[in-house]
Amino acid sequence: MNNINEKSSYHHGDLRETLLIVATEMLQENGINEVSLRKLASRVGVSRTAPYHHFKDKNALLCGMAEKGFEQLHQINKCGYEDEELSIREHFYRFIHDYIQFAHNNPDLYELMFGRTIWKDKSSTQELRDSAYPCFQFQVAMTQEWQKKGLFNVDDNALRVSQVLWGTVHGIAKLFIDGIYTDNSKIEEICDYAVSMFLAKSKEN
Amino acid sequence: MNNINEKSSYHHGDLRETLLIVATEMLQENGINEVSLRKLASRVGVSRTAPYHHFKDKNALLCGMAEKGFEQLHQINKCGYEDEELSIREHFYRFIHDYIQFAHNNPDLYELMFGRTIWKDKSSTQELRDSAYPCFQFQVAMTQEWQKKGLFNVDDNALRVSQVLWGTVHGIAKLFIDGIYTDNSKIEEICDYAVSMFLAKSKEN
DNA sequence: TATCTTAACTTGACGGTGTCAACTTTGGTT
DNA sequence: AACCAAAGTTGACACCGTCAAGTTAAGATA
Numbered sequence: 001m002n003n004i005n006e007k008s009s010y011h012h013g014d015l016r017e018t019l020l021i022v023a024t025e026m027l028q029e030n031g032i033n034e035v036s037l038r039k040l041a042s043r044v045g046v047s048r049t050a051p052y053h054h055f056k057d058k059n060a061l062l063c064g065m066a067e068k069g070f071e072q073l074h075q076i077n078k079c080g081y082e083d084e085e086l087s088i089r090e091h092f093y094r095f096i097h098d099y100i101q102f103a104h105n106n107p108d109l110y111e112l113m114f115g116r117t118i119w120k121d122k123s124s125t126q127e128l129r130d131s132a133y134p135c136f137q138f139q140v141a142m143t144q145e146w147q148k149k150g151l152f153n154v155d156d157n158a159l160r161v162s163q164v165l166w167g168t169v170h171g172i173a174k175l176f177i178d179g180i181y182t183d184n185s186k187i188e189e190i191c192d193y194a195v196s197m198f199l200a201k202s203k204e205n
Numbered sequence: 206m207n208n209i210n211e212k213s214s215y216h217h218g219d220l221r222e223t224l225l226i227v228a229t230e231m232l233q234e235n236g237i238n239e240v241s242l243r244k245l246a247s248r249v250g251v252s253r254t255a256p257y258h259h260f261k262d263k264n265a266l267l268c269g270m271a272e273k274g275f276e277q278l279h280q281i282n283k284c285g286y287e288d289e290e291l292s293i294r295e296h297f298y299r300f301i302h303d304y305i306q307f308a309h310n311n312p313d314l315y316e317l318m319f320g321r322t323i324w325k326d327k328s329s330t331q332e333l334r335d336s337a338y339p340c341f342q343f344q345v346a347m348t349q350e351w352q353k354k355g356l357f358n359v360d361d362n363a364l365r366v367s368q369v370l371w372g373t374v375h376g377i378a379k380l381f382i383d384g385i386y387t388d389n390s391k392i393e394e395i396c397d398y399a400v401s402m403f404l405a406k407s408k409e410n
Numbered sequence: 411t412a413t414c415t416t417a418a419c420t421t422g423a424c425g426g427t428g429t430c431a432a433c434t435t436t437g438g439t440t
Numbered sequence: 441a442a443c444c445a446a447a448g449t450t451g452a453c454a455c456c457g458t459c460a461a462g463t464t465a466a467g468a469t470a
Contacts, residue, residue: 012447012448015447015448031321031325032321033322036426036427036428037427037428037429038426038427038428039426039427046448046449047448047449047450048428048429048449048450049428049429049430049448049449049450050447050448050449052428052429052430053446053447053448054447057428057429058427058428058429107321107325108321111320111321114379114380114383115316115320115383116236116237116312116313116316116382116383117238119383120236120312120383152402156398157398160394160395160398161398161402163377163380163395163398164373164377164395164398164399164402166376166380167372167373167374167375167376167377167378167379167380167399168369168372168373168376169372169376170372170375170376170379170380171371171372171373171374171375171376171377171378171379172368172369172372172376173372173376174319174372174375174376174379175319175368175371175372175375177321178319178320178321178324178325189365190365190368190369193361193362193365193366193368193369194369194372197357197366197369197403198402198403217418217419220418220419241455241456241457242456242457242458243455243456243457244456251419251420252419252420252421253420253421253457253458254419254420254421254457254458254459255418255419255420257457257458257459258417258418258419259418262457262458263457263458
């Protein structure tokens with residue numbers, strides 16, 4: 001039954017997963033405006049309302065897509081963090097760089113993940129929150145580690161410090177991917193500036 | 206003819222301006238999803254397609270709304286900058302604070318102004334760019350002034366420095382208004398942290 | 411004053427969208 | 441063998457943005 005080539009034709013087999021994948025493809029190809037349930041269904045080869053057996057409504061589908069985005073981002077953060085060969089300062093640079101690179105590589109997905117559509121009011125699903133909050137908390141944990149290692153003042157509130165740091169990468173990423181920076185700025189150069197502006201006081205690292 | 210109370214009924218008199226105002230009201234009341242040309246027209250008391258004589262399409266209307274937003278933000282920046290009674294450090298704090306406060310007071314407008322909808326590809330109108338770029342450039346100019354006054358290294362590229370600063374406020378603002386910060390953090394405290402993290406090395410100001 | 415031009419506004423129509431209700435098919439359980 | 445619940449279907453509805461063709465009225469021209 002899990003044989004993909006077998007034409008069971010009526011029951012799809014793994015429609016929920018397929019919908020998420022194809023919808024994300026459509027998002028990356030043509031932006032959020034071109035993601036419609038009807039086009040998605042037709043592209044997957046299924047009727048208009050079939051998706052409703054797997055997602056309560058369109059918002060739930062979008063939340064599902066964002067959910068996977070947060071898992072990716074969390075994974076990227078983890079990989080950078082667990083690299084033993086880097087100095088603290090390099091760790092910090094890598095966090096900033098990888099984060100902005102992720103946004104740059106997946107602009108529409110990133111916009112979806114952090115946009116108002118999904119988060120305002122109470123429209124975010126529980127699953128989305130369960131996926132996103134650990135990702136946020138990991139960034140707080142990294143900040144605490146950086147504080148311990150001397151990159152930032154240990155006495156400062158780690159949550160606040162990480163909010164400022166995260167704000168910075170988030171802001172740069174968004175301005176970057178939305179094409180608001182007028183020149184075709186190099187990611188690496190901006191990251192260098194961000195790092196040096198935060199760490200100018202602790203050159204010993 | 207400009208008499209508002211006079212029921213000329215067929216010709217509105219100042220429809221373009223009224224549309225922008227009412228659309229922005231609708232945006233602030235119920236978010237971008239509730240802003241439709243048809244509801245807007247009906248609320249203004251005009252037929253469905255009347256707006257098309259003043260805006261090429263919906264995107265042009267949205268650009269018009271964002272345009273006004275950038276004029277407001279530019280004005281706020283100017284006001285803070287021209288306040289003679291503040292020290293440099295206070296100027297810097299005020300810039301950050303006022304910016305985030307603006308976003309906090311007008312969350313949906315802010316999302317519109319900086320969102321992908323309007324900026325991606327070539328969908329931004331010339332008028333929007335004419336309104337937004339001076340606002341951006343003013344921030345670069347402020348940064349140069351801060352560099353001269355010793356807040357930041359004069360040798361650094363002003364554009365890059367301002368991109369990082371602007372990224373920070375933009376990112377904090379967005380995370381704030383989208384309700385992604387889990388606790389209802391005080392704006393002032395976050396601004397304090399942002400200022401001190403950038404200026405820790407130059408305490409003399 | 412009479413006529414003409416044209417911008418502002420209207421109605422009708424089309425294809426696309428999210429979503430609901432009612433129906434059919436199917437795989438697995440009793 | 442009978443049944444049930446999950447998965448998928450078709451039809452319908454109320455919206456939406458936008459185009460084409462027609463109407464109204466304000467202001468310039470003569």
